[in-house]
Amino acid sequence: MTTINDIAVSSTEMGDRIERLGVVGRGPGGGLVRFLYDDAWRAATDLVEGWMRHAGLQVRRDAVGNVFGRLPGTTDGERTILTGSHIDTVRSGGKYDGALGIIGGIAALAALKERAGRPRRSLEVVAICEEEGSRVAGNLFGSRGMLGLTSTAETAQLTDADGIAVADMMTRVGLDPARVPTAARRDVDHFVELHVEQGPVLDDTGVQIGVVTGIAGLRHQLLTVCGRPDHAGATPMDRRRDALQGAAAMALMIDDVTRCSGSPAVATIGQLQVLPGSVNTVAERATFSLDLRHPSDPVRHRLLTEIAGHCRIIADRHGLAVEITDRWEEPAAQMDTGLQQLLADTADDSGVSWSSLPSGAAHDSQLWARHVPTSMIFVPSVGGRSHCEAEYTPLEDCVRGATMLARVLYRMAY
Amino acid sequence: MTTINDIAVSSTEMGDRIERLGVVGRGPGGGLVRFLYDDAWRAATDLVEGWMRHAGLQVRRDAVGNVFGRLPGTTDGERTILTGSHIDTVRSGGKYDGALGIIGGIAALAALKERAGRPRRSLEVVAICEEEGSRVAGNLFGSRGMLGLTSTAETAQLTDADGIAVADMMTRVGLDPARVPTAARRDVDHFVELHVEQGPVLDDTGVQIGVVTGIAGLRHQLLTVCGRPDHAGATPMDRRRDALQGAAAMALMIDDVTRCSGSPAVATIGQLQVLPGSVNTVAERATFSLDLRHPSDPVRHRLLTEIAGHCRIIADRHGLAVEITDRWEEPAAQMDTGLQQLLADTADDSGVSWSSLPSGAAHDSQLWARHVPTSMIFVPSVGGRSHCEAEYTPLEDCVRGATMLARVLYRMAY
Structure with missing residues (x-):
């Protein structure tokens, strides 16, 4: 045998x-x-x-x-x-x-x-x-x-x-x-x-x-941050509505929220585009992807809700608008x-x-x-x-x- | 007359x-x-x-x-x-x-x-x-x-x-x-x-x-942040060398340093590209422009030196490399x-x-x-x-x- x-x-x-x-x-x-x-x-x-x-x-x-x-x-x-x-x-x-x-x-x-x-x-x-x-x-x-x-x-x-x-x-x-x-x-x-x-x-x-x-379940989202295009030389810092600065603050926040939640939560921003994309113009629009995963769907949903809330707070603080679109979800x-x-x-x-x-x-x-x-x-x-x-x-x-x-x-x- | x-x-x-x-x-x-x-x-x-x-x-x-x-x-x-x-x-x-x-x-x-x-x-x-x-x-x-x-x-x-x-x-x-x-x-x-x-x-x-x-005198620089491409699902947060997160931290730091220096200093990040640019891959490389202006050339040079130093500190902290290239200068x-x-x-x-x-x-x-x-x-x-x-x-x-x-x-x- x-x-x-x-x-x-x-x-x-x-x-x-x-x-x-x-x-x-x-x-x-x-x-x-x-x-x-x-x-x-x-x-x-x-x-x-x-x-x-x-x-x-x-x-x-x-x-x-x-x-x-x-x-x-x-x-x-x-x-x-x-x-x-x-x-x-x-x-x-x-x-x-x-x-x-x-x-x-x-x-x-x-x-x-x-x-x-x-x-x-x-x-x-x-x-x-x-x-x-x-x-x-x-x-x-x-x-x-x-x-x-x-x-x-x-x-x-x-x-x-x-x-x-x-x-x-x-x-x-x-x-x-x-x-x-x-x-x-x-x-x-x-x-x-x-x-x-x-x-x-x-x-x-x-x-x-x-x-x-x-x-892990995952959700892919697209986050679009809208500000105002301004002259990079003539616009004082405190008069700007800089979409890229808003997106950067959101990126760090997402990393922070995910780390604080602890392993095995992971969040990745793999794509980011800036418009109009001129060296000397304040960014009007910054669009970035979010890939967030967690083996527990309820934990994942809670993290996404938390992130969306913080994004809105950051947008408000910078005089920006933010739009979050779901692209794909896998439980x-x-x-x-x-x-x-x-x-x-x-x-x-x-x-x-x-x-x-x-x-x-x-x-x-x-x-x-x-x-x-x-x-x-x-x-x-x-x-x-x-x-x-x-x-x-x-x-x-x-x-x-x-x-x-x-x-x-x-x-x-x- | x-x-x-x-x-x-x-x-x-x-x-x-x-x-x-x-x-x-x-x-x-x-x-x-x-x-x-x-x-x-x-x-x-x-x-x-x-x-x-x-x-x-x-x-x-x-x-x-x-x-x-x-x-x-x-x-x-x-x-x-x-x-x-x-x-x-x-x-x-x-x-x-x-x-x-x-x-x-x-x-x-x-x-x-x-x-x-x-x-x-x-x-x-x-x-x-x-x-x-x-x-x-x-x-x-x-x-x-x-x-x-x-x-x-x-x-x-x-x-x-x-x-x-x-x-x-x-x-x-x-x-x-x-x-x-x-x-x-x-x-x-x-x-x-x-x-x-x-x-x-x-x-x-x-x-x-x-x-x-x-x-104001101005300098245009290109900053390239190099990390490591990793799987967005399988790589724990504390194992990443995420070029985008490094670039985001640098963007916020540049804004902060410039605001702290006070008006009329202005700094703008108008362009940012991420590679490989996949939703589900940690960013290997993030390249962004910096447009920094000040009516005093010595103040402008001091700000650029300070920013470069902070960029290196941020890069070290994230396990990244950063390269700063001058593109244009106008006194x-x-x-x-x-x-x-x-x-x-x-x-x-x-x-x-x-x-x-x-x-x-x-x-x-x-x-x-x-x-x-x-x-x-x-x-x-x-x-x-x-x-x-x-x-x-x-x-x-x-x-x-x-x-x-x-x-x-x-x-x-x-």
Whole structure:
């Protein structure tokens, strides 16, 4: 009889595959650009499809371009446990974000097939076509496809920065937009995702595996501060209504309020535009983005209310107006507690150190968790770096993560 | 014998001309766009040339396109007292900035010719081709032409945003770049400029005429703050090196240091760019402009040193680097004290209220003052508004300013 300690993935193969997938879409600057349905995306899906075949899995592509490798079950063969992650990247992304969950998933299923044979419930690994929203505001387009939450109409409406509709991109890579609804499936009972942490907690504490408790909810807002354009030389300081000064005060306040609320609250101002944008004119208008996240939706809402109140006070004090517009909201997701326990027990049984932690980053699991019991396994990101070329996880950690994934799947499916 | 109270300009004519010149270059938004050598500029110079002729002045254009109207003198006829201002505008500029000095100068010379006949020293009014730097970074191109401080080579090098060289623009409007050096003149003994204040001091205090003591020196700098791009969800607040937060802290500090130094110090951050500029990535780089002005160069230098020191402290505190680059410097200029006294006496003799004040805005007079005794007369700007369509000075104030100009010129030239 197989015990979980018999199950281990191939380190050599995983290391080789991380490097091979890690050059598909590599730009002159070194970072990856692998966007939905582009040439690099096509090459990457062909590559992982080959690896799935090589592992002896049943390979299939669905109508939105998700690629599946299936290890069919016996008794409960019609019900499926799904693992995997996304194959697309952010602009100038790293080799591990998304890719590890696919490579690790294939390695896990290959190891299970070899060491434990055919499972009771079917196991599948998926290379999800889109998660990052880099080319289109897809909002987890690949997972939505599997969950029946997209449509042919959406593919006609959704466009990239060049105005190309998703439907046209699909046609170009041999997918038929009319078939989008057929991507929906009803047989998935669980989703389990292996991913790099993208933050510094595991690396800082030297813990090997993260058992994700939940994924932070987030809201994106656009804040517009309106003042008055005045002559930079002739207008005394006390006569100005300077939109940039107002925005700067709001930025510091947002940072302060978020820090005072304590970890894991995070707030980011990643975009800021000033109008008219002349060296010698006082800013009439400053527009900035706010990305605020917290694993507790009520805490997040309270922080946003507090920030909005302070923004209005700052605006009043500077003789400015401020307008706050909501752009996107993703509620927090809780990972299944039973699966968290199973993962923790499996780590303990394997002599692997673990800790529970929330995810600040958004993931496919955020959406899956609203529909089926879902679990995420984190491995350390060195220095917490992610969404950049410097993203790095030692091979040993990648292999340990994939082994934990294989052992958890073994306990779930055999 | 003529006394100064006999000399008065025509209110009807001035009002009419302000409105007529005030539509040349008017865009759909209402503000004026009259850039060096463009079609509106051409129409405007033709218009003022006609008004000069109508006043009986000797009209001439120089090699850079400055338009002169001359009232020749008798005894000292070869020496010239020059008045006037610039005919170009900022983008979406107002009807008074520059234009008033030309229209008022023509009105003054017309009144003098009519009431006092031929002067001892020659008087000239000039419509200066360029001051604002709107189309090219001309740095007072028109006045530099008259002072022999530009060259044919510069016209080939200096280009607008579309890459069009000044030399090509000149050819298009019938000017020969090779003749640029001939614009230099050695006969100008004094420069007197009538201008709207562009700030709120006269309007606030209800004083009719401003006797300008000096023009603030200015420095333009570019400050680049470098941090680290990180994932907006996965990076805890205390692990960030956020360039935007550093820039915001610097912006507030600059405002604070400048206010603490007291009026007339002014500092403006009119431009700010963030990279990579993604909603969900911590800012790696924030670049902003600083425009700092003070009528005392030593005070201005001390403020800049203080600001640079604080910027480094803020950068250190945030784990950031900051780089400060000088882009442009214009030293402060002192208006001639004898001419200030003459203007104050003339106002007193005319029963006109006046006060001394520095100019925060740059002017052609700033350059002239380094070469010849120079004087500026300010009239109120309602609400201190300028460099925008809302720029406004009541006709009564415009006429009073032109009358003061005429009376001062009378005392200087007759």
